[in-house]
Amino acid sequence: MPTMEVDGKQISWEGKKMILQACLDNGVELPHYCYHPGMSIVASCRICLVEIESPDPKDPAKLVRVPKLVPSCQTPAVPGMKVYSKSPKAVANQKAVMEFLLINHPLDCPVCDQAGECYLQDYSFKYGRSESRFDENKAKKPKKDIGKHVVLYSDRCIMCTRCVRFTREISGTGELAVFGRGHKEEIDVFQGKPLDNPLSGNVIDICPVGALLDKDFMFTQRVWFLKTTPSISPFGSGGENILIQHNQGRIYRIKPRFNAEINKWWISDDIRYGWQFVHENRLAELRVADAAHALPMAWEQAEARLEQTLLRSVSERGQGSTLLMLSPFDTTEEMFLAARYIRKVDPQAAIGLNMSRIDGQDQVFTNPTTGQVTYTIRADKSPNRSGAEKMRRHFGDNIVMFNDLASQIASGRYATVVLLADAIGHNDDELAALLSPIANRIVLSSRPSRLTGQATMVLPVCTWAEKSGVYENFEGRVQAFEKAIEPPEPARAAGHVFWNMLGMPGTYSAAQVRQVMADHGLSEYAAVSIPVHHEKVELMEFSPL
Amino acid sequence: MAFSGPVLLKRIPNDPQQRKLLRYADYVATGGYASLKKAWGMPAEDIIKLVVDSGLRGRGGAGFPCGTKWTFLPKESFPRYLAVNFDESEPGTFKDRYLSDYDPHVLLEGIAIAGYANKISTSYIYIRGEYHKQAKILEEALLEAYANGIFGQKHPGTDIVHNCYVHRGAGAYICGEETGLLESLEGKRGWPRIKPPFPAVAGAFAKPTIINNVETLACLPYILEHGAAWFKSMGTPSSAGPKLFGVSGHVNRPGVYEDELGIKMSTLIDKYCGGVKGKYRAAIPGGVSMGILGTDQFDAQLDFDIGRKYNVLGLGTAGVIVMNDQTDLVVMLRNIVRFFAHESCGQCTPCREGTAWMHKMLSRIVAGYGTAKDFDLLLEVGLSMGSMPGTTICGLADGANWAVKTFLQKFPEDFKKRLKRDVVPGVTLTPAGAAV
Ligand SMILES: Cc1cc2nc3c(=O)[nH]c(=O)nc-3n(C[C@H](O)[C@H](O)[C@H](O)COP(=O)(O)O)c2cc1C
Ligand code: SF4
Numbered sequence A: 001m002p003t004m005e006v007d008g009k010q011i012s013w014e015g016k017k018m019i020l021q022a023c024l025d026n027g028v029e030l031p032h033y034c035y036h037p038g039m040s041i042v043a044s045c046r047i048c049l050v051e052i053e054s055p056d057p058k059d060p061a062k063l064v065r066v067p068k069l070v071p072s073c074q075t076p077a078v079p080g081m082k083v084y085s086k087s088p089k090a091v092a093n094q095k096a097v098m099e100f101l102l103i104n105h106p107l108d109c110p111v112c113d114q115a116g117e118c119y120l121q122d123y124s125f126k127y128g129r130s131e132s133r134f135d136e137n138k139a140k141k142p143k144k145d146i147g148k149h150v151v152l153y154s155d156r157c158i159m160c161t162r163c164v165r166f167t168r169e170i171s172g173t174g175e176l177a178v179f180g181r182g183h184k185e186e187i188d189v190f191q192g193k194p195l196d197n198p199l200s201g202n203v204i205d206i207c208p209v210g211a212l213l214d215k216d217f218m219f220t221q222r223v224w225f226l227k228t229t230p231s232i233s234p235f236g237s238g239g240e241n242i243l244i245q246h247n248q249g250r251i252y253r254i255k256p257r258f259n260a261e262i263n264k265w266w267i268s269d270d271i272r273y274g275w276q277f278v279h280e281n282r283l284a285e286l287r288v289a290d291a292a293h294a295l296p297m298a299w300e301q302a303e304a305r306l307e308q309t310l311l312r313s314v315s316e317r318g319q320g321s322t323l324l325m326l327s328p329f330d331t332t333e334e335m336f337l338a339a340r341y342i343r344k345v346d347p348q349a350a351i352g353l354n355m356s357r358i359d360g361q362d363q364v365f366t367n368p369t370t371g372q373v374t375y376t377i378r379a380d381k382s383p384n385r386s387g388a389e390k391m392r393r394h395f396g397d398n399i400v401m402f403n404d405l406a407s408q409i410a411s412g413r414y415a416t417v418v419l420l421a422d423a424i425g426h427n428d429d430e431l432a433a434l435l436s437p438i439a440n441r442i443v444l445s446s447r448p449s450r451l452t453g454q455a456t457m458v459l460p461v462c463t464w465a466e467k468s469g470v471y472e473n474f475e476g477r478v479q480a481f482e483k484a485i486e487p488p489e490p491a492r493a494a495g496h497v498f499w500n501m502l503g504m505p506g507t508y509s510a511a512q513v514r515q516v517m518a519d520h521g522l523s524e525y526a527a528v529s530i531p532v533h534h535e536k537v538e539l540m541e542f543s544p545l
Numbered sequence B: 001m002a003f004s005g006p007v008l009l010k011r012i013p014n015d016p017q018q019r020k021l022l023r024y025a026d027y028v029a030t031g032g033y034a035s036l037k038k039a040w041g042m043p044a045e046d047i048i049k050l051v052v053d054s055g056l057r058g059r060g061g062a063g064f065p066c067g068t069k070w071t072f073l074p075k076e077s078f079p080r081y082l083a084v085n086f087d088e089s090e091p092g093t094f095k096d097r098y099l100s101d102y103d104p105h106v107l108l109e110g111i112a113i114a115g116y117a118n119k120i121s122t123s124y125i126y127i128r129g130e131y132h133k134q135a136k137i138l139e140e141a142l143l144e145a146y147a148n149g150i151f152g153q154k155h156p157g158t159d160i161v162h163n164c165y166v167h168r169g170a171g172a173y174i175c176g177e178e179t180g181l182l183e184s185l186e187g188k189r190g191w192p193r194i195k196p197p198f199p200a201v202a203g204a205f206a207k208p209t210i211i212n213n214v215e216t217l218a219c220l221p222y223i224l225e226h227g228a229a230w231f232k233s234m235g236t237p238s239s240a241g242p243k244l245f246g247v248s249g250h251v252n253r254p255g256v257y258e259d260e261l262g263i264k265m266s267t268l269i270d271k272y273c274g275g276v277k278g279k280y281r282a283a284i285p286g287g288v289s290m291g292i293l294g295t296d297q298f299d300a301q302l303d304f305d306i307g308r309k310y311n312v313l314g315l316g317t318a319g320v321i322v323m324n325d326q327t328d329l330v331v332m333l334r335n336i337v338r339f340f341a342h343e344s345c346g347q348c349t350p351c352r353e354g355t356a357w358m359h360k361m362l363s364r365i366v367a368g369y370g371t372a373k374d375f376d377l378l379l380e381v382g383l384s385m386g387s388m389p390g391t392t393i394c395g396l397a398d399g400a401n402w403a404v405k406t407f408l409q410k411f412p413e414d415f416k417k418r419l420k421r422d423v424v425p426g427v428t429l430t431p432a433g434a435a436v
């Protein structure tokens, strides 16, 4: 592997890399604004400039000092090169660029959402000067509503053009452009054509400053109060890697988590803004509807009652009279435990699987210039279809296909159905009608619906944010996620319920379940790793000038 | 050094009354297109060699050797384009306009020769938006040239058909910067490109492209006609040939004049312009990007070594602006910096923010509110920008850098006497002594 020296430190890289990218890959932080690894290089912000000594092409042993500063984002790393980002010239440029970016900046950090995760703040601290030498009037630029999810504070914009490049190169929709020239230029949308595409929220993430802000998140939290939990998107079969950011049991926003093979740096707006259901309209109690009255109860009672019901039903109507309905929204662990439990009480129990919501076709985004696929929004809206199919195969016989359910139910075969409801519920009404002839209808759900309304027993369970487990995306990639927030009382993870019912030893955890699964011939689950999220904690140093 | 009479201006009489637009027939009658015919009889490589040997350097501002630039085209990579830089927006520069006002065919002949030598498929004349009349003249001349088989035909001995179009800009200085020009030509914002790739490898529409100034190309018919040695007999060893000088400011007869490179500025002004109006104080050698020549530099030799010898950026466009001792240099610099602030394309942080900041500072100083610390700050901001220190993408910022730097260094007292006042907190200062 080729190596070079950056500020006295040896770093290596593979293939063709620019100096900046090679440094970032090695954990060597060089300041940068306009550079984004997912988009074209424009080298216009000029904060990343470094001094270099490059091997003489004629005599590689000899290093030649390049007299100019060079943009590290746009200058290829060459073996044997020496890079200086802390030399007096480089530092003077960092200070100059920071000063230029701040002379017209409104310095309204106290009311800016970006404060705390702003590269202007971070770099000011690290590379800037402490006093202002600007005695002139600041330029004033307007705040603009540019789209469904995004507000632009033009006066905070540093014209890095990342957002413009995003709409040109990633979403391919081109809504954003630079208008005006020189110091008068501003980012804007064309008249009557707002920023409106299924990936629009990403521009908020890539804006290094507080210029593009999220209407949904606006003024709800200071970012330093947010805790971050790595997770997997529950809004489709893509398996997009995300971060759930939350505080005191409430989600405030979802951000993409980089995964080179799946979603890269991006997520769709469906994923970003889909989490509201977690905090809306949750089931407040465990409930059994007896003939005449509804009865709230505690988990111990409910679990006992559930078992009673099932045992009685099997003894009265015989084996095979129980139907377990799984959902491709459940984690694989939950499906495994539910199926094991049901087969324990009724070894002939049928196992069915709810349909996925399919929205048209996969929506594929390409870079109009290169034709490269940049992002795909999957038509299949369930996060764990692959896991569900795998569990169906694992539990082998007596599997019912969704299309056969109606006739089987009509034949009066089932006395009891245990249903794990979708987190979102695209076909609640249809399912409710389908299952209504079955006498005992036990529904585990996170929210009220027609299904829970007509259930004989309702058990409130967690949403994905409140539990851990694995989802398996459209290509069968098994990805674990962690619980981000506590569920609202009295909800419990469905997996936890069946863990208890099975009388498993020890505390319930998804990782434990995966060990059990591995012991039951599902060895692939033994080594599923949980993503670790590193909060960016940097020790700030002042660069000497 | 031997300059025995106008070359580029040989068809344009000095007397304004007698100047007239030369049509195709007039041009041919005075020997026009004979060089093209001659070129067509030569191998393309020989023409390139001839241009290299002539020592012809670019007349657009940077002075890059023309023939050498042509040799950067990758072998066997087609199609190739020629972009003719007729953006001519540098303040004080009006030589290309003058040439095409009267003698448009010399440019077309130059394009045809360069086209043949470099196997160009399409030539675009990128003309400044404000040049309505000149665009029309060129359009008409092009029609004549097409009708007479200059364009729209295969280059002799090849299958490459050469077409030529006039493309009108929209009035931005930055579209004269060669890669800004290419972006604009492609229908994009005129934002200069980062290099590599260089235009010779991936220029217009990502194809190999040569960019040459109007005057550079207009030299070609004469080089073909008279040879490299003749061309080199004019000028200095590093700066060969005749040159158009557009002189404006405090001279008695401003205008476009031709002489050889290396002529002293004082000679140029006395010989052609009827001398300085009043007492010479300072001059700008070639467009406001080049910085300023001092009072003791009246005899500066106007050639491509001027930068090194007289502490300016370079010869630039040779659009000389002369200033007498009545000129307010602070206001002059304010106007120059206002131009750069207005014309900065806005990509690079130092240029976008720095030019606007310096403009605000200078406007304040002009208004009488300058403070002592402004001098150093202005200089520091000016010095921080440009492609030569490496802090910006293109040379526009170098122009601002050199203007500010040389004005402050060569005429510090003009500024310092405006910066006497210190800010007194709580007291509103009225602009005093400000000659706006
Ligand atoms: C800001 C800027 C503006 C320029 N404007 C012009 C122009 O108007 N006309 C021109 O011929 N060259 C202009 N140039 C120089 C061109 O970039 C380029 O060097 C020239 O067109 C090359 O042609 P030449 O080699 O024949 O001179 C400009 C350069 C800069 C940096
Ligand atoms: S709005 Fe943000 S991302 Fe877009 S150019 Fe401005 S600073 Fe960059």
Ligand code: SF4
Residues within 6 Å of the ligand: B174, B191, B192, B343, B344, B345, B346, B347, B348, B349, B351, B352, B392, B393, B394, B395, B396, B397
């Ligand atoms: S130096 Fe100025 S004009 Fe040139 S590219 Fe940068 S911002 Fe644009």
Ligand code: FES
Residues within 6 Å of the ligand: A031, A032, A033, A034, A035, A042, A043, A044, A045, A046, A047, A048, A049, A071, A072, A073, A074
């Ligand atoms: S990150 Fe290199 S110039 Fe912006």
